[in-house]
Structure formats: C-alpha cells, structure tokens
Amino acid sequence: SNGGYYWSYWSAPVNSDGTLGEWTYYQVGPDSSKPASGTAEGWLLTNEQDATGPALNTLPEAAASASPAATASSPAPAASSGSPTGLIVAGVAVAVALLGLGGWWLARGRRR
Structure with a gap:
C-alpha cells in the first residue's frame, strides 16, 4: 500500500509579475488537459482530499527552454574522399x- x-x-495562472495565482485541481489527466497560454502546470504528491496545490508561488527567473539558444557555428567540413575503410x-x-x-542452412538441410 502507498498510504x-x-x-x-x-x-x-501566471501573473505579469511572475507570481502564480491560485492553484486549481485538474479534473482530467495531462493527456486530456488543454492548458491555456499564460498558465503553469504542477504536480503534487499528496494523500489529502483537500490539498491546496503545489507550494510554488513564483516562477524561476529564467524559464526552461525546449531547445538550446541558437549559437554561431562553423560550417560543416566538406566530405572528404579519404579511404573507404569503413565501407570495406x-x-x-x-x-x-x-x-x-x-x-547453417546447409547443415540444417543435411540433418533431415
């Protein structure tokens, strides 16, 4: 039992100053939820029926990014016509x- x-x-809701408004319990799971732009989602491990939501009330200074920031990079080297060792x-x-x-096929056929 997990207690x-x-x-x-x-x-x-995320307020303009980065603070979070009142947490609302989702009645559906994350696969069915459709969070509006400007909202935060949170998870809370609880055994209380009357939980008030996650304790987080402000967002971190820098939000996480799904992809790294673009950086300048050098062009890819041209394909070389070196030795074909890998191919060999x-x-x-x-x-x-x-x-x-x-x-294996021949040995299998002779056993019959």
Missing part, C-alpha cells in the same frame, strides 16, 4: 554473416 498517496495535477569493414562483416547463414 493513500497519489499524484495530483494542478494549474495556476562493413562489406566484410556482411559477407561473413551471409557465409555463416549459408553454412
């Missing part, structure tokens, strides 16, 4: 695998 604990799902190794590996499969 009655469960993860509850909450939403709060791959070809040999495929040939060995096919020979092994052929040997």
